Amino acid sequence: MKKKILHIAPQNFAGMPHDFVKMHRSFGHESRLLTMYRNTLNFEEDICLGLKLQTGSFARKWRNKKVDMNTGGGLKFAGPGNSAEKLFFEFRDIKNSAVIEKAVKEYGLLDFDIYHFDGGMDLYRDVRFARRLKDMGKKIVCCYFGSDLRSRGIFSELDSISDLNLTVEYDHLDLYKGINYIFFPFETSGYEIRERSNSAVKIIHSPTNRRFKGTDKILNVIDEVKKIRNIEFILLENMDRHEVLKVKSTCDLAIDQVGGEMGGSGYGRNSIENLAMGVPTFTEFAPDYFRFIGENPFINSTIGSLKEDLLRLIDDKRERDRLAEFGREWVEENHSYRAVNRKLAGYYEKSNIEADE
Amino acid sequence: MIIDAHIHIGKWSEVFFGYSSTVDEAVETMKRFGVSAAVCMPADATRNEDLYNETSARDDFRFYYKAWINPDDPELDGFLKRNIDNISLFKIHPSIQRRRITDDSYDKYLQLAAEKKKPVVVHCGRWQDIAGYRFPLECAVKYPELILILAHLGGDQPSLYLECSKEILKPEYKNVYLGTESVREFYFVNQVVNTAGAERIIFGSDYNLCLPGTFIPVIESLKIPSSDKELIFSGNILRLMGRS
Numbered sequence: 022m023k024k025k026i027l028h029i030a031p032q033n034f035a036g037m038p039h040d041f042v043k044m045h046r047s048f049g050h051e052s053r054l055l056t057m058y059r060n061t062l063n064f065e066e067d068i069c070l071g072l073k074l075q076t077g078s079f080a081r082k083w084r085n086k087k088v089d090m091n092t093g094g095g096l097k098f099a100g101p102g103n104s105a106e107k108l109f110f111e112f113r114d115i116k117n118s119a120v121i122e123k124a125v126k127e128y129g130l131l132d133f134d135i136y137h138f139d140g141g142m143d144l145y146r147d148v149r150f151a152r153r154l155k156d157m158g159k160k161i162v163c164c165y166f167g168s169d170l171r172s173r174g175i176f177s178e179l180d181s182i183s184d185l186n187l188t189v190e191y192d193h194l195d196l197y198k199g200i201n202y203i204f205f206p207f208e209t210s211g212y213e214i215r216e217r218s219n220s221a222v223k224i225i226h227s228p229t230n231r232r233f234k235g236t237d238k239i240l241n242v243i244d245e246v247k248k249i250r251n252i253e254f255i256l257l258e259n260m261d262r263h264e265v266l267k268v269k270s271t272c273d274l275a276i277d278q279v280g281g282e283m284g285g286s287g288y289g290r291n292s293i294e295n296l297a298m299g300v301p302t303f304t305e306f307a308p309d310y311f312r313f314i315g316e317n318p319f320i321n322s323t324i325g326s327l328k329e330d331l332l333r334l335i336d337d338k339r340e341r342d343r344l345a346e347f348g349r350e351w352v353e354e355n356h357s358y359r360a361v362n363r364k365l366a367g368y369y370e371k372s373n374i375e376a377d378e
Numbered sequence: 379m380i381i382d383a384h385i386h387i388g389k390w391s392e393v394f395f396g397y398s399s400t401v402d403e404a405v406e407t408m409k410r411f412g413v414s415a416a417v418c419m420p421a422d423a424t425r426n427e428d429l430y431n432e433t434s435a436r437d438d439f440r441f442y443y444k445a446w447i448n449p450d451d452p453e454l455d456g457f458l459k460r461n462i463d464n465i466s467l468f469k470i471h472p473s474i475q476r477r478r479i480t481d482d483s484y485d486k487y488l489q490l491a492a493e494k495k496k497p498v499v500v501h502c503g504r505w506q507d508i509a510g511y512r513f514p515l516e517c518a519v520k521y522p523e524l525i526l527i528l529a530h531l532g533g534d535q536p537s538l539y540l541e542c543s544k545e546i547l548k549p550e551y552k553n554v555y556l557g558t559e560s561v562r563e564f565y566f567v568n569q570v571v572n573t574a575g576a577e578r579i580i581f582g583s584d585y586n587l588c589l590p591g592t593f594i595p596v597i598e599s600l601k602i603p604s605s606d607k608e609l610i611f612s613g614n615i616l617r618l619m620g621r622s
Binding site: 311312313315316317318320321339340342343347 | 393473476477503504505507508509535537538
């Protein structure tokens with residue numbers, strides 16, 4: 022039976038919530054994405070409430086402070102830290118309610134069957150929308166994408182009424198026992214493997230955050246490699262993602278994150294785009310994460326092995342070609358809509374959520 | 379005579395969506411494709427003990443047993459101790475176990491295999507960091523008496539297995555053999571046989587994931603004398619198991 026599935030997210034982070042929506046649609050379900058705040062990175066929007074996100078220096082400092090306070094291990098619980106914060110959120114709920122309730126009516130937001138709270142956050146801080154849905158017998162799914170679970174933590178009231186909890190991040194499995202891992206969906210059809218005949222092996226690194234990606238250390242390794250091999254190195258930063266994709270498709274190798282401050286955090290959409298375009302990609306996994314992912318085409322490097330790994334791939338076109346093909350196949354086998362939808366259908370079934378594949 | 383030297387029976391974990399097959403189905407399939415005997419091992423969610431007992435009890439088909447070596451299996455050491463004389467080979471699957479064959483946890487099993495002259499079949503695949511053929515070759519150097527059969531010709535892709543067939547010609551790899559299971563590119567299999575020599579190649583199908591009937595024609599089509607095909611189909615594996 023085809024279902025109506027609504028995704029609710031603070032923002033369309035890295036395009037992932039919308040990818041889930043597109044995945045549902047590709048299998049005939051009716052699906053929408055409702056975001057609270059507009060994203061700033063040129064990812065597609067569906068229904069966006071356009072609420073005002075406080076971006077001033079005070080708000081930034083406050084958010085950073087919350088993150089710093091929450092850097093310890095274990096599952097964290099989101100909530101106001103003091104009575105001023107509590108008051109702020111109550112006031113914000115009152116302020117936002119007119120816009121939210123208008124959207125509820127306008128888009129029939131109570132008429133869906135399954136509700137995914139992407140980022141595990143309700144439209145209201147007091148979780149009143151999710152509670153209303155639960156009272157109506159709707160199915161609730163919470164899906165976490167990164168710092169939501171890691172730094173902010175779960176909203177315990179939403180968590181208590183959730184039928185299914187999902188994450189796309191490996192480290193969340195340790196933080197939240199019993200959460201279910203799912204590869205994030207990625208539409209491969211728009212990505213092609215281009216014929217490349219670069220006279221010098223072309224290597225790209227396109228960090229969004231230099232510290233996390235290990236950029237400075239990577240640049241040192243590249244300097245060493247440049248002394249002994251004929252390579253072209255491209256560093257792309259702060260560029261429109263469509264332009265980045267164009268450049269990436271012409272490259273022979275890519276370096277995602279190696280030696281960064283979040284060392285060993287594996288891969289994200291950036292790497293998957295590389296693999297989908299047949300660009301073999303270096304990245305660093307923590308050993309447990311690497312084993313967890315299983316058979317994969319990544320070149321798992323540390324900053325200590327990066328030079329040697331680069332030289333091996335620069336010198337071996339056949340291996341680059343093999344990894345290019347393997348990478349594309351692996352993305353299709355694990356991250357394609359077909360693969361992720363199949364996995365999600367299994368989780369739905371186990372959680373008594375009815376929806377066909 | 380055809381011996382299928384690489385068949386699985388039983389239930390797989392999620393790696394193959396929990397798919398399962400029975401001993402009866404295996405016997406029926408082997409007979410249907412003219413296979414006279416099979417070297418069987420459990421699928422990864424099946425106990426060694428269960429499959430060993432069931433296949434040993436069959437008197438309508440000849441099974442040789444290949445023990446699945448999962449170092450985390452608490453039953454494994456006891457199983458090997460009780461049945462080592464009737465176990466013909468060991469199987470190591472680095473991709474499923476998610477560790478290289480050079481991992482310390484495999485050491486005692488490799489030592490046992492070398493000592494008892496049990497050939498060890500090693501899955502080799504495209505995941506070069508874990509299941510690259512270079513790791514079993516390191517073991518061949520570490521344990522010179524160890525007999526190794528690199529499954530999927532050492533990598534299941536022409537670019538990998540063509541390279542591997544050349545590599546094993548080095549004298550230090552004299553006890554290394556190549557299994558043909560699930561390799562379909564007949565033209566390149568011919569090249570491998572020409573490079574490595576028919577006496578180093580062993581036929582397998584990778585049943586219950588594949589059918590023997592898919593791969594028997596690959597060997598039949600090789601441009602080699604029929605005596606060499608006989609080696610690939612049965613002579614080599616019988617020799618390695620000490621049964622020839």
